[in-house]
Amino acid sequence: MWFPIVLLGVIGFAAYFLNWNLLLSLDFSVVWEYRMVLLKGLMLTLALTACAAVLGLFAGTVLAIASQSGFAPLRWIVTAFVEIWRNTPLLVQLIWIHFALPLVTGINTTALESGVIGITLQASAYFTEIVRAGIESVPKGQWEAAYSLALPARIRWTRVILPPALRTMIPPLVNLTISFFKGTAILSILHVSELMTVTNRISNVTFKPVELFSSIAVIYFVVGYLMSKGTLRVEYYLQKRER
Amino acid sequence: MRFEWDQLIRYGPELLQAFGVTIVISAISLIIGIVLGMIACLGKLSGQGGAYRLSIAFIDFFRTIPEVVLIFWVYSCLPLLLSVRISSEACGVIALSLFSGAYLAEIFRAGVLAVPRGQVDAAHALAIPRLHIWRKIIIPPAIRRMMPAFVNFLTELLKATSLLSAIAVAEMAYVASILGAKTLSYFEFLSAIAVLYFILIFPFSVWARRSEKKLLQRTGH
Numbered sequence: 001m002w003f004p005i006v007l008l009g010v011i012g013f014a015a016y017f018l019n020w021n022l023l024l025s026l027d028f029s030v031v032w033e034y035r036m037v038l039l040k041g042l043m044l045t046l047a048l049t050a051c052a053a054v055l056g057l058f059a060g061t062v063l064a065i066a067s068q069s070g071f072a073p074l075r076w077i078v079t080a081f082v083e084i085w086r087n088t089p090l091l092v093q094l095i096w097i098h099f100a101l102p103l104v105t106g107i108n109t110t111a112l113e114s115g116v117i118g119i120t121l122q123a124s125a126y127f128t129e130i131v132r133a134g135i136e137s138v139p140k141g142q143w144e145a146a147y148s149l150a151l152p153a154r155i156r157w158t159r160v161i162l163p164p165a166l167r168t169m170i171p172p173l174v175n176l177t178i179s180f181f182k183g184t185a186i187l188s189i190l191h192v193s194e195l196m197t198v199t200n201r202i203s204n205v206t207f208k209p210v211e212l213f214s215s216i217a218v219i220y221f222v223v224g225y226l227m228s229k230g231t232l233r234v235e236y237y238l239q240k241r242e243r
Numbered sequence: 244m245r246f247e248w249d250q251l252i253r254y255g256p257e258l259l260q261a262f263g264v265t266i267v268i269s270a271i272s273l274i275i276g277i278v279l280g281m282i283a284c285l286g287k288l289s290g291q292g293g294a295y296r297l298s299i300a301f302i303d304f305f306r307t308i309p310e311v312v313l314i315f316w317v318y319s320c321l322p323l324l325l326s327v328r329i330s331s332e333a334c335g336v337i338a339l340s341l342f343s344g345a346y347l348a349e350i351f352r353a354g355v356l357a358v359p360r361g362q363v364d365a366a367h368a369l370a371i372p373r374l375h376i377w378r379k380i381i382i383p384p385a386i387r388r389m390m391p392a393f394v395n396f397l398t399e400l401l402k403a404t405s406l407l408s409a410i411a412v413a414e415m416a417y418v419a420s421i422l423g424a425k426t427l428s429y430f431e432f433l434s435a436i437a438v439l440y441f442i443l444i445f446p447f448s449v450w451a452r453r454s455e456k457k458l459l460q461r462t463g464h
């Protein structure tokens with residue numbers, strides 16, 4: 001009963017304060033005009049997401065296995081790595097890699113290289129946590145069975161522990177991939193030519209920020225939404241197969 | 244290469260001031276976000292009607308678009324659309340509030356839904372007034388259950404404030420890059436803020452993980 005009144009109030013408020021001249025002169029043809037450039041930006045965004053997900057998952061699995069080792073210093077190194085990359089902002093990591101690191105190592109990286117290194121390292125730290133949780137969720141009996149059959153370490157991991165661990169990890173893994181899809185927009189700080197950078201550049205040339213930023217917000221939303229709906233599908237499929 | 248401590252000491256006060264800005268901006272955004280989150284959470288819990296659909300749209304939209312895009316949209320579009328001048332700090336707070344509102348709504352909802360249904364039904368059966376049910380029966384256990392997720396989100400929010408450097412809000416990341424450019428000691432300043440962010444965020448994430456484990460042991464799920 002209160003809702004229509006509130007909604008009416010908000011609409012009235014917005015209608016009063018909106019700049020109607022600007023609103024009526026909005027011209028979304030600029031988006032169509034630059035469609036190829038924007039599409040290329042989106043492709044790079046997706047490529048970076050895939051890169052973060054695949055390399056991150058690989059590195060994360062290796063690190064998670066290392067974190068289970070009996071050699072304590074190795075466990076400490078993995079923990080320190082994970083905590084450092086999880087508890088600092090991606091933006092700070094990126095500018096540190098791009099601007100500060102070359103001063104020490106003397107190796108200059110391009111913006112794209114720095115971006116890929118930064119997002120992959122952060123992804124591997126996050127993936128380590130998830131893979132570790134997945135490994136720890138495997139029942140103890142499986143470990144004991146593998147040990148009592150004297151399976152070599154490689155077989156124990158690839159045939160006994162990792163397959164069920166990976167299956168329980170699928171929902172958090174896909175969520176993480178979506179959050180790195182969002183994270184790629186941060187790479188625009190370094191002017192990697194992904195969707196956000198491209199939009200900024202077009203907006204600087206055409207002076208049409210409202211049309212451009214609103215459109216890419218919708219593009220990001222649609223792609224991200226499809227990804228998260230896709231997850232539900234995959235989960236449903238896996239559940240059905242297991243039964 | 245030598246690590247120039249004297250530059251850090253000389254510009255230390257400016258860095259610490261920026262540290263304060265980071266905290267203040269996160270705090271204001273968090274408070275507005277809590278209010279927005281509670282409204283959206285109630286809307287989504289209502290389960291049907293206009294308020295429900297609007298809350299779902301709000302939550303899904305602001306959870307799915309990247310924070311950077313949201314910040315740039317508020318910074319470059321909102322002043323034009325409303326034909327007012329908005330300072331970059333205010334833009335940052337608006338963007339981060341919307342972002343936290345959407346995330347917190349889901350966290351609150353998960354907390355409320357984790358309260359056993361039987362307790363609420365029992366309260367209804369005893370004809371306890373609705374407001375009282377919320378205040379005494381649903382909210383206290385819900386808060387206990389959502390605390391780990393809430394603190395976890397707080398770490399995400401603190402990290403997201405660094406993105407405001409893109410719209411020239413004088414928080415840590417921005418001040419550090421300005422000072423780095425001025426003194427050419429990028430390595431010193433960028434490392435310093437990395438350490439400051441770590442000091443700020445690490446306690447929260449440790450606390451969130453600990454309390455999550457404790458909660459798991461107590462509730463068993």
